[in-house]
Amino acid sequence: MALRGAFRTRCGLLSLLSQRLPHGNHVRGCVSPFLSTHRRNNSTAPKIKVDFDQTAGVSIMTLQNPPVNSLSLDFLTEFCSALEKLEMDKSCRGVILTSGQPKVFSAGLDIMEMYGKSPERCGEFWRAVQEMWLKLYSSNMVIIAAINGSSPAGGCLMSMTCDYRIMADNPRYSIGLNETQLGIVAPFWFKETMVNTVGHRTTEIALQLGQLYSPTEALDIGLVDKLVPEDQIITTATQTMTKWLAVPDHARQITKSMMRKPTIDKLMSKREPDIQNFVSFITKDPIQKSLGLYLAMLKKRKS
Numbered sequence: 001m002a003l004r005g006a007f008r009t010r011c012g013l014l015s016l017l018s019q020r021l022p023h024g025n026h027v028r029g030c031v032s033p034f035l036s037t038h039r040r041n042n043s044t045a046p047k048i049k050v051d052f053d054q055t056a057g058v059s060i061m062t063l064q065n066p067p068v069n070s071l072s073l074d075f076l077t078e079f080c081s082a083l084e085k086l087e088m089d090k091s092c093r094g095v096i097l098t099s100g101q102p103k104v105f106s107a108g109l110d111i112m113e114m115y116g117k118s119p120e121r122c123g124e125f126w127r128a129v130q131e132m133w134l135k136l137y138s139s140n141m142v143i144i145a146a147i148n149g150s151s152p153a154g155g156c157l158m159s160m161t162c163d164y165r166i167m168a169d170n171p172r173y174s175i176g177l178n179e180t181q182l183g184i185v186a187p188f189w190f191k192e193t194m195v196n197t198v199g200h201r202t203t204e205i206a207l208q209l210g211q212l213y214s215p216t217e218a219l220d221i222g223l224v225d226k227l228v229p230e231d232q233i234i235t236t237a238t239q240t241m242t243k244w245l246a247v248p249d250h251a252r253q254i255t256k257s258m259m260r261k262p263t264i265d266k267l268m269s270k271r272e273p274d275i276q277n278f279v280s281f282i283t284k285d286p287i288q289k290s291l292g293l294y295l296a297m298l299k300k301r302k303s
C-alpha cells in the first residue's frame, strides 16, 4: 500500500492515464487528430556527441536529441554506429553516457515510432531497439551511465545496460520501466535486464506497477549505484571509470560476459520472433488507442 501510495504521488500523470483506461486493453476512445502532426525533430544535427580523451582512453557520449532524447529510429541508428566505432577502436576502453538535454536523460522509446506506423516500419524500429541493447549490453568497454535527468522505460533500459549508474540527486527526476502505465508490456529482455540488475521480486513489483522511482528510491533498490549533486556527475563518472579501468581488461570482460551471456544469447536466438511479437502487439487497435491517449495526455499536461 505504501508503495502504491508513493507511486500515485510520484506519477500523478501516469496514474491519471491508468484511471482513464479500462484494464485489459479494452480501450475505447478517439485519438486526437493533432497527434498525427506531432512536432518531430527532423534536424540533421548530430544526435550523439562523442568526446574522446585519448590519454585516458575514455569517451563521453552525449545524447542530444531534443527535446527529450527519445529513442527514434534515426537516433538509434546513429547511436549504434557511434558505439560500434568506439568498440572497434582499441584505444577506447571506457564510455560515459550522459544527456545534453536539461532534466531528461532519455524519455525512452520514441512513442511516435510506435504510433500509426506500418508493420514494416515498426519492425525496422524494433530491430534498431534490439541492436542498441545488444551493442550496449555486450560491449567489451566499461560503460558508465551519468544519469542527469529522468530516465523512464527505454531510458531506464539503456541505463541498466551500463556497468555502473550514477544519478543526479534531484527528487524531480525519476527512473524505471513504466511500460504498463502506457498499456504496453516490457518484453522479456527488458524484464531480464532488470532482474539482472535489481533481482526477481523487486522487478516483479516494479514491472506490474510500471513503477517510476525517485533517485533515492532507485538507490535503495539498487537500480542506480550512486547519487551525486548534478554538477558533480561527470567528475564522479570519470573517477569511477579510472577505478574500473584499473582492472585488467580481459578478466573484467570475461566476467561481464559470464554474467550477461545467457540473456544476450536468449535474445539472439529469438530476434525474429521477438520482432514479430512486437509488431503484432503494437499494431493492435487497443494498443494504438492506449498510446494515442498517452501522447495526448503528455501534451495536455503542458497546457
Ligand SMILES: CCCCCCCCCCC/C=C/C(=O)SCCNC(=O)CCNC(=O)[C@H](O)C(C)(C)COP(=O)(O)OP(=O)(O)OC[C@H]1O[C@@H](n2cnc3c(N)ncnc32)[C@H](O)[C@@H]1OP(=O)(O)O
Pocket (backbone or CB within 6 Å): 038, 039, 067, 068, 070, 103, 104, 106, 107, 108, 109, 110, 111, 112, 150, 152, 153, 154, 155, 178, 179, 182, 184, 185, 186, 187, 277, 278, 281, 282, 295, 298, 299, 302
Ligand atoms: C506479450 C508480450 C509482447 C510484448 C511486445 C512488446 C510490447 C512493446 C514494448 C514497448 C516498450 C516501450 C518502451 C518505451 O520506452 S515507451 C516510452 C515511455 N516513455 C515515457 O513514458 C516518458 C514520457 N515522457 C515523460 O514522462 C516526460 O516527457 C519526461 C519526464 C521525459 C520529460 O518531461 P518534460 O516536462 O521535460 O517534457 P515534456 O513532457 O513537456 O515533453 C516534451 C515533448 O516531448 C514529447 N515526448 C516526451 N516523451 C516522449 C516519448 N517517449 N516519445 C515521443 N515524444 C515524447 C512530449 O509529448 C512533448 O512534445 P511536444 O513538445 O510536441 O508537446
